Amino acid sequence: MELKGIHHLSAITANAKENLDFYTKVLGLRLVKKTVNQDDTSVYHLFYGDERGNPGTELTFFEIPMAAPNKPGTSSISATSLRVPNNEALQYWKQRLDDHGVQHEEIAYRAGRSTLxxxxxxxxxxxxxxxxxxxGVEGGRPWERASVPQKYGVTGLGPIRLTVRKAESTVHVLTEVMGFRKKSTYPSHEDGQPDIIVFETGKGGSGAEVHIEERPDLPFERQGRGGVHHVAFRVEDRAALDEWIQHITNAGLPNSGFVERYYFKSLYFREPNGILFEIATDGPGFDGDEDINHLGESLALPPYLENKREQIEASLKPLNYKPEQL
Known part of the structure; x- marks a missing residue:
């Protein structure tokens, strides 16, 4: 049993329209699925990714309109990385972020890679x-119709940083239960803080890393808009997921058991510092209910929610997404 890498990451926004504009028009991601939170169908769940929304490229957002601002701290997913092809692309992105008035730091070296x-x-x-x-894990292929030139586009999710009060317990679950390997360490950007520890799974590389930052000096994070809800890791199919469900249960970790998400199948559990993990299958994918050329243009609902479509659509503000306007 081995996890293949990062599957997707789900975050929180208070404004689906502005979120859509930023992630498609500024970051050049493709909206691959406009659907709803299956646990609260009154709000959007937006999926962004590469040209097909391949596993490992999906950045998703739950819209919670009244969400307060996120209060950073421990027991959190404190940074989400996005892969770009090379160092030249970082120079392009630095200028693009300036052009769009996006706050950013200088290009810096983290864990053996140039970052922004x-x-x-x-x-x-x-x-x-x-x-x-x-x-290591291969990246995806940026959408050719995106607002960013394909040669500079985001190719998927990179390392995910977890900030915790006690690294030992999270490290135990990553290595002894989930099969991650310790790879390296690198200095924290915060003076006087311990080095950040790098773990990898599967083929390794930037698409299969979790970085652990121990910060006992910080308060617990109060999740809100601008925060991250959970991170998901990849398995091949339902048979592999069933093995993981049994494995996580045998390890004594309370979990959701099997969850049907239609576009993939999942298991949810929390690691000892309270961060929500998901294990998700690579398929079926996002093109089973929409033509590949028109992903994200209409509200998509899994079959078990179709009988509530009229009620669901009445509760949502139209987004009027038009890819040709990117």
Whole structure:
């Protein structure tokens, strides 16, 4: 049993329209699915990714309109990385972020790679990571109709940083239960703080890393808009997921059991510091209920919600997404 890498990451926004504009028009991601939160169908769940929304490229957002601002702290997913092809792409992105008035840091070296940290309009903490010399999990292919030239486009999710009060317990679950391997360490950007520890799974590389930052000095994070809800890791199919469900249960970790999400199948559980993990299958994918050329243009609902379509659509504000306007 081995996890293949990062599957997707789900964050929180208070404004689906502004979120859509930022992630498609500024970051050049493709909206691959406009659907609803299956646990609260009154709000949007937006999925962004590469040209098909391949596993490992999906950044998703739950819209919670009244969400207060996120209060950073421990027991959190404190940074989300996005892979770009090379160092040249980082130079392009630095200028693009300036052109769009996006706050960012300078290009810096983290864990052996050139990176560029920035925040979105709600304070979502993001880091562009160069794949200049990456070996490991393959990236995706940016959409050719995106607002960013394909040669500079985001190719998927990169390392995910977890900030915790006690690293030991999270490390135990990552290595002894989930099969991650310790790879390296690198200095924290915060003076006097312990080095950040890098773990990898599967083929390794930027698409299969979790970085652990121990910060006992911080308060617990209060999740809100600009925060991250959970991170998901990849398995091949339902048979592999069933093995993981049994494995996680045998390890004594309370979990959701099997959950049907239609576009993939899942298991949810929390690691000891309270961060929500998901294990998700690579398929079926996002083109089973929409033509590949028109992903995200209409409200998509899994079959078990279709009988509530009229009620669901009445509760949502139209987004009027038109890819040709990117």
């Amino acid at each position: 940290a920035f925040t979105d309009f709600e304070g979502q903490r993001l880091i562009l990571v160069s794949d200049e010399n990456n070996e």
